[in-house]
Amino acid sequence: MTATSTEGPCQPWYRTLSMLALADPEDHVRELTDWMEHASARTEAPSAQSDWDDAYRWLRLAQGLRTITFDMSYDDGGMCSAGIDFDGVWTEMMEGWQLHHVRLGYLRAALEGFVRLLHPDAADPQQVIEAAGQQLHHRAEAWPLHAREVAEPLGGYSLDPMASGGKASVAAGVVQAIALHENAVQGRAGIPEPATDADARIFAAGHAEVCATKEACSVLLLGIQLLMAAANENRVAVFDDKYLLDGKWVPDSSGGSHWVDEEMPYSEYLAVLHLEPGEPPEL
Template identity: 45%
Template sequence: MTTAGSSRACVPTYRSLPELAVLEPQEHAYELADWIERIPATSHPSQRQVLDSAYSWLRLTSGLRSVSFDMAFDDGGMCGGGDFDLVWSEMMAEWQLHQIRLGYAAAAVEALVRALQLPAATVESAIEGAEADLGVLTPPAHAVSVAQHLLQHHRPASTGTSLSAGVGAAMDLRDRAARGELHIPEPEEHEMGFLATGQDIVCASREATSSLLIGGQVLLAWAVEKEVIQPPNEHKYLIDGMWMQDSMGKAVWVDDEIPYGDYLAFLHLEHGEPPVS
């Protein structure tokens, strides 16, 4: 019996746009880590220490690129067992890659909440408060769409359409995995072999990480607005250029430099291809 390959991948629209597409979580985490690393020295050494912790967790989030599983089991030589185990191993590697990355991202944002000395009891409530305080400021592009997509896959007891609702779902997903409450998917048997399953839970873990990272951007935007921290006093050099959103919501191509303070609103977007002249 042969393997039937991977099942249908889940690619939300905002990840496949020609302009203003959302970065994959590992690249998003790198850009956010780069921003935090460049925050000027603070008057409170303890705050800098916790910001450094958030930076380190983000570097782990970015640096995690692969996980290896071998689900082989000595079944006495059953004919299709090897193919089943191979597909299952690949499935577990993909799922756990995103699950581990989600755990790292959650640790990073929790550290960020501590660094900003927010009184909120949870990451979700901290980001909900930041959203409310920022008021008329436009949230990062696709922030609500990412939350909505995550909630389609993983819906906790309390739902909504805000970024903070997506952050709550992300933390709930992380916690349920830690408690062993998530169902572990197995391959499906088809006429031509075994078909990978579990794409919903893989996608949920990926989008949960993105929700948390965008939530981190909102926390930093709030901290800059309230002068809790100062933005990096330098410019981001865009090696490849990228699409950004103007005040009217239209995509604008930028191919030189941008102040780090302004870049905070766009660092989760893909560096793109230049416009056709």
């Protein structure tokens, strides 16, 4: 028996573009954390800075997450090679799946912390993100590229069969991302296992579950960006400029993009920090 690892259909088009591609969550959260380090809450509440720091620390945890280690082997001394191969593939699957799940939990805590700080009277994150989206509707320069596209497929993983029938929005995506996390916390998420084909080879499975959790992480990050973009004029102070060490493709008003390899205000960087830098233009 041979163990075979396959990637699976987990690369949406917005992650495979040569320019303006959405970064993977581990890169996305690093850039958002960098932005947060140059901002603070602008409010007279005595605990505001402490509350900001608490929410920031959850984001910092998500940024610091690198690997999750599993060992799914059932070592009873009499394991056949088929069982060893199965447990080896299962171990790799669980490491990838749980990496996204743990990050999802940290990002949910960060998002909900910033919502409580900036909108203490709000009932839930959906209400706040929806309002932020409406506020930014006519400000194309502040709306993160691919935000709605990331949110759209998450409705298919909702526990509520009616949830996927509505119009895609970042707020709806945030709700579905939180539902995915809650599903796992409450023990209702199915744990995927490797699959065996007719030739007795072991294949990694659970690609849909891994992909859904990965996109859920991205939509929570985009939700935080919308929250900050809508708030940064009167509720959040942003300092300094961002130096683009390696450069980045940035969308322009014509629908194309241009290469930026210099400083830009952190307030402007918020709208593009989630994009992959891409290759620089040929000289």
